[in-house]
Structures are given as structure tokens and as C-alpha cells.
Amino acid sequence: MFCLSLIEFIDVSFESGNDKILDHISFIAEEGDYISIVGPSGSGKTTLLKLCNHLISPTYGTILYNNKDLNEYEPTELRKKIIYCSQIPCLFPDTVMDNIKFPFQIRGLKTDMEKISKIFSMFKMSTDYLSKRVNVLSGGEKQRIALIRALLFKPEILLLDEVTSALDPENTKIVENIIVSLSKENTAIFWVTHSPEQSRKFANKLLYIEAGKIKSLEVLK
Numbered sequence: 001m002f003c004l005s006l007i008e009f010i011d012v013s014f015e016s017g018n019d020k021i022l023d024h025i026s027f028i029a030e031e032g033d034y035i036s037i038v039g040p041s042g043s044g045k046t047t048l049l050k051l052c053n054h055l056i057s058p059t060y061g062t063i064l065y066n067n068k069d070l071n072e073y074e075p076t077e078l079r080k081k082i083i084y085c086s087q088i089p090c091l092f093p094d095t096v097m098d099n100i101k102f103p104f105q106i107r108g109l110k111t112d113m114e115k116i117s118k119i120f121s122m123f124k125m126s127t128d129y130l131s132k133r134v135n136v137l138s139g140g141e142k143q144r145i146a147l148i149r150a151l152l153f154k155p156e157i158l159l160l161d162e163v164t165s166a167l168d169p170e171n172t173k174i175v176e177n178i179i180v181s182l183s184k185e186n187t188a189i190f191w192v193t194h195s196p197e198q199s200r201k202f203a204n205k206l207l208y209i210e211a212g213k214i215k216s217l218e219v220l221k
Contacts, residue, residue, distance in 0.1 A: 005030055005067070006157060006188050007052060007082075012061035014047055021047045023212040025061070029157070034180070034189040036199035039209035045192045046086075048209065049159040052190065053082035076106070083155040087162035089146035096137075096145055097130040103152045119148050124174055139166035147175065151182070158182060160191040164198075176202065 007029045014022040022044045029035060037045050050056045051063060054075050063070040065082070092099050104111045120127050123144055137145065143166050150158070160179070164172040180202050183189050193199050199206060206218040 006033075006065065008064040009051075010062040010064065012051065012058045012063060014044070014051065014056065015059040021212055022051075022058075025212075025214055027207065027214065027217060029188050029190070031156075031186045031188060032183055033205060034183040034203045035191070035205045035207055036203040037190060037192045037207045037209065038194070038196075038199050039215075041194075043209045044212045045209055046161055049084055049161055049190060049192060052157065052159055053079050053084050055084060080106070080153065081155055082157040082159065083150045084159040085146055085150050085161065085163050087165055089142040091134045091137075091142055091146060091149075093134060095130070096132050096134060099134070099145060099149050100130060100152070103149060107153070115152060119152060122174075122178055123148060124171075140168070140171060143167060144171065144175070147178075151178070154182065154185065155187055157188045157190065160189065162192055162194065164193075172198075 005028050009025050009027050012022060012025045013020060025044075025048065037048065039045055047056070051058055054070055054073070057071070065073065065078070070078070092102065100116055101111050116130075117127055120129070125144060125148075129141070129145070134142070134145075143163055147163060158179070164175050167175065176198070179189055179191070183202070189203075191198075191203070200220060204219065204221050206216075206220055207214065208216045208218070
């Protein structure tokens with residue numbers, strides 16, 4: 001099956017002060033790739049994810065998205081297609097509904113309650129959550145709400161940074177199954193995880209980073 005290149009890192013480095021966080025990184029991700037990103041803490045995994053949707057810019061090198069320099073995209077439009085979910089969810093104050101309405105608002109669309117109900121059902125969560133205040137949610141609930149907000153409109157690339165770290169095994173399995181289904185619909189998945197089992201369970205590629213360098217890119221299936 002022919003796959004299209006979605007994002008390509010060409011000799012990318014990122015420095016912060018005198019520290020080189022990423023050092024001459026080069027790789028290609030294609031449509032439908034499910035890439036597990038592993039390595040020791042501090043090796044540059046989160047930095048790599050943030051570079052993918054221009055939350056930060058490379059110090060050196062080039063990142064191409066659909067064969068066009070990432071710098072040429074308007075950041076807000078880019079982040080509708082390449083979505084980053086962090087380990088510590090960044091939710092807006094006040095209610096869950098305030099967060100869930102946001103993806104519709106930035107696209108100039110009316111809030112679609114049928115679509116919202118469907119995705120809450122996929123996560124085995126009640127829409128009663130919509131009226132809850134964000135500050136009363138548990139860490140695991142916040143992670144799932146952030147994911148729901150991210151997935152209301154299917155991204156081309158989904159960047160996941162330890163997004164099941166606060167979830168119990170049952171909810172972790174639900175999230176994993178949702179992400180697998182997205183991958184089968186040609187969304188490229190980048191998933192940073194410290195779980196050896198999770199890193200190999202569904203991914204087709206395993207990217208190992210150590211001290212800011214790619215040590216290996218293993219094709220799993």
C-alpha cells in the first residue's frame with residue numbers, strides 16, 4: 001500500500017541556552033504511522049513533539065509538513081491538523097463545556113451536541129461531565145477531557161505525551177483502542193510512553209531517543 005509522507009525532520013537540532021536538547025534529528029512519518037517514542041527522561045521526547053506543531057521552533061534544520069516548510073503555515077491553522085496532548089492537560093478554567101466548545105468556536109462552527117455525545121460515549125463517559133467545573137476533576141478525568149477536545153475533529157497527526165499516565169487499566173485500554181482506530185483511518189500517531197508493553201502493543205514503528213539523538217528506529221510490523 002502506498003503511503004504519503006506527512007512530516008519530515010531534516011537534520012533538526014534544538015538548543016535551550018547552552019543545552020542541546022535535540023541533536024541532528026532526521027526521520028519521516030507517513031499517513032497512518034503509529035510511532036512509539038521511547039527513551040530516558042530528559043532525552044528530548046517532549047521537545048520533539050512540540051516541534052511537530054510549531055509550539056517551539058528548531059534552532060537548526062528543517063521540518064516539512066506535506067512537503068512544505070512548517071514555518072510557512074499559520075500556527076493556529078496548523079494546530080487544527082497537528083494536535084498536541086500533554087501529560088499534564090492544559091484545560092481552560094470554568095466548565096468542561098467551555099473546553100469542549102472551543103474546537104467548534106475556532107472553526108466558526110455551531111456546537112454539535114450529537115457529535116459531542118458520540119465521542120463521550122466512545123470514552124465511556126457521561127455528558128453530565130459537561131456541566132462540571134474543571135477544578136474538581138481528577139487527573140485522569142482531565143486527561144480524558146483533553147483528549148476528547150482534541151479528537152472532536154480528526155487530526156492528521158496526533159501527538160500524545162504520556163496521556164494515559166493518570167488512568168487506570170480499564171480507561172487506558174479504552175483510550176488505546178480509540179487511538180488505534182484513528183491510526184487505521186490514516187491519522188499519524190506519535191505516542192511518548194515509558195511503558196515497554198504500551199510502546200510495542202500497537203505501534204508499527206519504535207523510535208528510541210537518548211541524549212537528544214535517535215539511537216534507533218525499529219519497524220515493528
